[in-house]
Amino acid sequence: MKKAVAGAIALSLAVLTMAGCGSNGNNGSHAGEASSAAPTGSNAGEASSAAPAGSKADDMSDKIKIEIMAASWTGGGWPDNNHPIIQYIDKKFNVDLQIQWVPNANFVEKMNVVSASGKMPDVIRLDPTMFQKWVGQGVFLDLQPYLSDYPTLKNVATPESWALLNPEGKTYAIPIYETPQNNTYVRSDWMDKLGIPMPSPDEFTIDKFYEIAKAFTTQDPDGDGKQDTFGFSALGNSLQLGDPQLIAAFGLANGWKEENGKLVPVETQAAEWTSFLTFMNKAYKEGVLDKDFITNANFNEKYAQGKVGFALDMHYQFSQTTNAQLQAVAPGGKFVELSPPAGANGERGTRTPTSGMTKVVLSKDMDDEKRDRILKMFDWWVSPEGEDIIKNGIEGVQYEKAADGSYQMTDALKAEGEGRQSLLWNWVLRGNTNTFNIYKWSAPEWAKGMEQSIVNAQKYPWKNASDGYLSASQTYTDKGAELDEKFLQTVLQIISGKKPVSSINDAIAEWKQNGGDKIIEEVNAAYQAGK
Template sequence: MKRMLSMIMIVSVVLLSIVGCTSTGQQDAGTASGDNGDKEKKKIKIDMMIASWKGGGWPDNNHPIIKHINEKFNVDLQIQWVPNANFAEKLNVIAASGKLPDVIRMDSPSLYLKWVEQGVFLDLKPHLAEYSSLQNIAKPEEWALLNPKDQIFGIPIYATAQNTIYVREDWLAKLDIPIPTAEEFTIDKFYEIAKAFTTQDPDGNGKNDTFGFSALGNSSLFGIPELFAAFGLANGWKEEGGQLIPMQVQSDEWKAFLTFMSRAYKEGVLDKDFITNTNFNEKYAQGKVGFADMHYQFSQQTNQQLQTISPGADFVELSPPMGNNGSRGNSTPTSGTIKVVLSKDVDDQKRDRILQLFDWWVSPEGEDILKNGIENIHYKKNSSGAYEMTGELKAEGEGRQSLLWNWVLRNNNNTFNTYKWSDPTWAKEMEQSIANAGKYPYKNASDAYIFSSRTYLEKGSALNESFHKTVIEIIAGKKPIESIDHAITEWKSNGGDKIIEEVNAAFTANK
């Protein structure tokens, strides 16, 4: 005890003396330049903090596209790329230091809501009318999403359905099964074909090593939401009779779905590894699975890999399978749950400059530069007059020039992954496949309200996790199908009922 006391004394004496020495203020000078001349001409520094994904951001802020922007708008664009896994941590730490970056992309709706309440973002509503291109990238309800009435704190990021079910066309041909049309493609048909893929050796290697479809046991909706849609289960939540209903309480739908899935597991139609799978990329490229959940670009990449192993292998697009009561869907994200925000500390002049920049950014001219890059650096015209990637971009990787477009802000065109040099058939098919996926919307009705539920924020993930566990156990044949009812009761009584109540309160309040 004595030594603890003396330690505390030593520490506090030194602490006091240090605090005394350093507390003489030191404030960042902020934007320098005492020039009071033409305000439009003043160079403005803009800090952006953006989450980076696989491959990371650009190595420095001298990228040709950034240089182009700097010159065009007389700004000094400073982008901080933070790996997505650590983004929230770093953002919180920076927030604690009292000065947010000027522009932030908020990928987490719950943090967005929390910080809107704290009033740290700039209200864009009074200024938007001046910037028509920017205003047109989203519908009014998408601008309003997650915002208080009459205020808009973030620019909504456009999101669209892309994924659907794909099938190995070469396998179908081998087994003499015609490609099912949208009307024919029922969930029973899906199972019948999947079973044939499992038992009739579609890759012709004489081994019983293929299966119908795979799944990601650790991800929401198993990474294959079309199956949930076919059984009428909600994509999280659905609206019915003016009420929002969570998927967890849909007892009958669950039983039908689980019967289907557990049979698939037992018969080897469902990948036996589905619980430990973390991604589909390798599964599909290995050529052992017949149905896939992917989007067009993913399918093209997979086909390329597949064909090095077995020539002729080809994944082609299908409609989502149709359930017995006609329900079907491709998971459709809600545009505007991800926002780009401006810090409230941004002064008027800087705010105008940023909004001018963004207004140009989403215009056709800006899109051209931000998506395709700079001519003669990222792409060039070849002798026949068509565009092609330069060697440098090829070495860096196609798409690496579009980071500002795809990771920061983009407009609502469905061409975000087609470039000037893209094969025209490819580009057309890509756009078509996005249009197709949009035909069967399958939305989470709670996206705007779920984060208003305090119980959900505190207990939601733990509740869903233990519910999810029962689902997996039933599929893997460890528990009978009826045990889902027990899981439903547990989910409801441990906080689920409260979540339903709170989410519906937010829902009705907003109507």
């Protein structure tokens, strides 16, 4: 205990010193920061009682410009900052929201450029790798002293999520709630055509998976007389190959797993890799695995083209988009949900993200007024009232109430596309329920299906045991990506038959020797210390 307190003081001193260095260039705001950061190290209780003075003083009479940077996904962000929902928030909180949507593929690059320029946006949504990279630089605002004034926001996550990835006693970000959503799907029309009954979860083993996938490949399920279909696809750009449910069935870890009180990385699981790669190589050779998997960047196009039998995504994607696209080329085509396949020893899993790994940070370079305004806005944002606006939009603009009391989308939103109104909810900050894609006007039947699919995805958790500890490894930060790239190269070469399966042992040895051993050591040291 004594040690922890001393550590916390030392750390906050270090952060203070860094803060001092960092803001020398920014005239003016320095004094405000020092006074707001100082109480944290000594006593958190004092700090929270000192803070309200600031927030009460804000009568929202000044218009404040708030810059938010977040990643955008399929469809991109809103074209400008005049969206009705933004205007609503602007008016309600007397702010000028400037949202910068950065396509997710370029986000890391953009973040590095923005930070190199020394001018951070006020609010940024970050993935864990980037959060860990920057959190030690003293550029984010510690929210700890102010949170108790914003109870709704505080209750959006568990204390563990708030603390995750943060140095002790500090809270540098608002954690994002996450749940597994992806399930395994299969073309039900192909199953019918080939007379294969739907397997129950118990029957659906990895062998059964292969048997069905092979039938899809060889028995011409699309009936065009050509052997141009395949069982499943994969991606060549990450170690999980876009097929985490297959990796899990072979007992491989989701990054790291715990074994006898120690953390073990997936890169060292020689026996599991050997059986997994034997399986994949056979699938490649027999045409069961998509021959183009190495150059695939995403699956959706493949699914919609009607050449692949198994799929992995969320219910929303299939029920709203993919099935309709598929039916345009293959009448009657439909993907339906299955459990993940079970491996030889009964292992099965759906990749389970850890809530709080994704973060929303505030920049340290802001005055108290702006800080309070942002936190006040977010406090409302995740309240039922805020959720209604931010997720569904504004009555009369995005949706209308019919005579019978039911809701329906306006033509404008229909033209724009359902879900386009909820970008702030899904891509910036959202609450902790599983109803994020269900709207006021959603058909109850469909909404039930959505919630059920999330319940199903939660049935077979497959977590990364190193979440929260990996950041402690400097070697991982410096070389982890590079080492994995080399490892992935061997994996792909083995699957495509360029190298024998046994060469995975060389890749493992190389991974360990070039820095892996050190990563294991550093991560485990953090793990033992944090237990």
